[in-house]
Each structure stands twice: as structure tokens, then as C-alpha cells.
Amino acid sequence: MKLRIVILCAFLALSGPALALSPNEILPDAALEQRAREISAGLRCLVCQNQSIDDSDADLARDLRVLVRERLVAGDSNAEVEQFLVDRYGEYVLLNPRLGAHTVLLWIAAPILLLAGLAALLLARRKTHSVGPSELSAEEASALAELEREQPRP
Numbered sequence: 001m002k003l004r005i006v007i008l009c010a011f012l013a014l015s016g017p018a019l020a021l022s023p024n025e026i027l028p029d030a031a032l033e034q035r036a037r038e039i040s041a042g043l044r045c046l047v048c049q050n051q052s053i054d055d056s057d058a059d060l061a062r063d064l065r066v067l068v069r070e071r072l073v074a075g076d077s078n079a080e081v082e083q084f085l086v087d088r089y090g091e092y093v094l095l096n097p098r099l100g101a102h103t104v105l106l107w108i109a110a111p112i113l114l115l116a117g118l119a120a121l122l123l124a125r126r127k128t129h130s131v132g133p134s135e136l137s138a139e140e141a142s143a144l145a146e147l148e149r150e151q152p153r154p
Contacts, residue, residue: 025069027072032073033069035072035078039068039081040052040068041054042095043085043093044093044095045060045061045064046061046089046092048061053068067085068081068085
């Protein structure tokens, strides 16, 4: 009985994204539907922010899915549909931003920060390894000798 409950919970947990696309949104033409899903997978739900519109069940995501399919039925190419949505909602609607002058920092910031962190780590490690034993001053040497004489040896 417990196994059945676990299996049922697993199916319910995995079926969340599948429930986002309602049957009345699916296009009768399989090729157009496949194109719509490819486009939708790259579009961000503006409500959920880090989900594609195919994975989201928000009303705005549904509206965007319908809009994508309407544009495809009207004869737009995939690039034209994406550009229409970018013109309407801005590049934020794309899950993967395009490489351009205004997004170059997004694309190069992570590798630069990674390299800077590695360089800082290497410099810090080099400093800890380069520190050797320091020479004792005359006062310190005499204090150490005094302590050694006072301690009994086993």
C-alpha cells in the first residue's frame, strides 16, 4: 500500500509541467505544434520568471502559448514569432538572452568572475606557502632558551 502511495506521489510530482498545456491549445498540425513547442521552450513565463511558458500554468503563459500558435498558423517563421514577442515584451521574455552589445556583460561576467576567483585563490595559496619560519630576535631567542631550561625533560 505504501509503495502505491509513493508511486502515485511521484507521478503527480512529475506531471506538473505536463498539465500546463491544455488540450484546446494543441494545434492539429503536428509539424506546427512541434515548432510551437520548440519556440515555447525558449520563452520565459513573465509571471514565474524562471520557467518556460510550456512549463507554467499561469494565465499569461497560456496567453503567450496561444499567441505563439496564432502567429505560426498565420505563417510566421520561428524567428519572426520570437522577434514579435521580443518587440512586445522585451528580451526578458527569452530564457537565453541574445548576444549583443547590451547583453555582452551577461555572457562574459561569469567566466571573468570564475577566472578572477581562481587567480585570487592561487595568489592566496602562494602567499601561505611562501611564508617560511621567521628568524627570532635576540630577545625572543633568550626567552625561548630560558623557557627550555625551566621545563623538566622526561
